[in-house]
Amino acid sequence: MPKKRVTLADVARLAGLSTTAASMILTGRPDTRLSADAHAKVHEAATTLGYRPNVAARALRTDKSRSIAFISDYVATTRFASGLIRGALAGAEDAKHVMLVLETGGEPAREIQAVEAALDRQVDGLIFAAMRAREVFVPDIAINVPTVMLNSTSARFPLSVLPDEYEGGRTAVRLLVEAGVSESVVLVGHNAEEEAGLFRSESISRRFAGIRDEMGARGLRFDAELSCWNWEPDQGYALTKAQLQKGTPRGLLCLNDRLAFGAYQALTEAGLAIPDDVALVSFDNDELASYLRPGLTTIGLPHQEMGRRAVNLLFAGQKAKPQMVPMPTLIRGSLPAAH
Amino acid sequence: MPKKRVTLADVARLAGLSTTAASMILTGRPDTRLSADAHAKVHEAATTLGYRPNVAARALRTDKSRSIAFISDYVATTRFASGLIRGALAGAEDAKHVMLVLETGGEPAREIQAVEAALDRQVDGLIFAAMRAREVFVPDIAINVPTVMLNSTSARFPLSVLPDEYEGGRTAVRLLVEAGVSESVVLVGHNAEEEAGLFRSESISRRFAGIRDEMGARGLRFDAELSCWNWEPDQGYALTKAQLQKGTPRGLLCLNDRLAFGAYQALTEAGLAIPDDVALVSFDNDELASYLRPGLTTIGLPHQEMGRRAVNLLFAGQKAKPQMVPMPTLIRGSLPAAH
């Protein structure tokens, strides 16, 4: 049963030529002087035998494996991960590469193992991805292949792909204002310490910066800025509920959809109507956002596009430049229609 | 800069032995007769040089690549995918293997390409995963490595890993009854045609079977069975809302958390309290379930455990058997506490 795989030598034999000829023809070398007849015979032999090159042998010779590695801290913890992976996978497939996925849990020891495992397999490129955009620890190992930081940054590898949070922040404010909501707006999730860059990611501080600048440019101020550590639904619920004691805001700018989700719960419980009593805008385009009633208007994280661009950068060579990927705007019912 | 990699020959030279000796010692062959001194010298040489075997060379010789392939229809479409991947990844890491992830979108052409790409790379095992448990099309290519069906089945490969939906179904009913909710219960999502096995997955029909059997065993009947095609929140909302016109049920058994989510919305809107007016149980342990207030009691899909077991099966050899993985019960506030 274990019929041996067809090798290049088999193809060459059937074509009546040398393996050299077969190799050159099948790999499509440009400047070879082999006859058209030879080309035809080799291709025919290859297809009739169903020849598939042995990647290991090729890798051994050329140091190229037609594969890349995707090394991330967590793949499952956040529902975003899969967007990054999916985009990267699509990019890899287009480039006829295969993708190794490795998870490190953010532990240095596992990071080292992951990088070594990848390098051992002669990968043609490395993608370091973080589930929350941040400076990532890259193990101090000799890395001799193109490397891209995805949703993360590193002093060592300047090539990164990040969401354009600054513009995203500005857009969120603009959406509110254009919907007629500019007075009595509350920011949910803001945390002064975090904004100082001490505790959360750089990209979140760019989100803040965009929001602040756009507010400033329009001469607006938030009625209140509610802080919390975890941007989870229960925090959104608690903060909103407490805020409602002091009066009903006209709008809520939530720093992510989970906070907004909690806010919805508090608002509904208080008998307030969305968007007529209170309007909301948020960030991330979490799956949740479309499930809510009315749907949550949100500035999405373009994870899939980011994943794809990361792979493209890997293969872009010299002309590769860091990328800021625009965040899409998802208009749903949580904002009143502009009149 | 491109310092050449350390090879086995380098190690052997430093140790003052042959590559044969070095190879045997480093691969830990059992019945070799090399001296303890030789062992020491080789190991020392290897660590001082930082030797790492070239996987391609090894694969070429041994046909083993210390890698497996995870081939799935969709990796990102459902938030469950990542659980399967994560579990498989952990299993692979434990076995010192690396995992290739390939996505096919369920398209036969891409399936073939994926399998060939994997086989070309001498993977030591194949996992076919489907995001919804179902019979999966496996391309008709010679596959000469261990293969496991994950959350899916195939006539060709009997080794599968599936959630134990039958027991899960029974448990859901039991939970309701034990919480004192046995009269006036409505089933949300049931679809007769699907139950006939025509349109949805086999594992869902086992879920139905478990529910039906447990109800029958206790002499109970549903007050109503509400059908819909898509188990999405808006369907849950619509079905529940319509049902409320006819009276308020004591309990809802929802076939997944998204339906339950929609049901929550309808119930809240109608001013009904959970769980005092209406109790709910559901399936999947979607991320949503913990965000709801009160939390949704649900029978979870053990995706991570399933992924891990699939990998283990790959390496289990002869004694590998198909697996039914128990579904965990997540008790939250949507059921009244048993008195």
Place this chain on the structure above:
DNA sequence: GGCCCCTGCTAAAACCATTTAGCAAATGCT
């Protein structure tokens, strides 16, 4: 005819590890 160049192809080395077959020296046995 002698020389050079071009055309069309191939032999053989290289990549790096594993593994088979086997050699030389030491030991054991009678």
Place this chain on the structure above:
DNA sequence: AGCATTTGCTAAATGGTTTTAGCAGGGGCC
């Protein structure tokens, strides 16, 4: 002492591809 066995190790083949170096033959040129 003589022979067989064990011990401790190595030479060389092997896996499948790419690539360097070069060969044979034909034609052009003077």
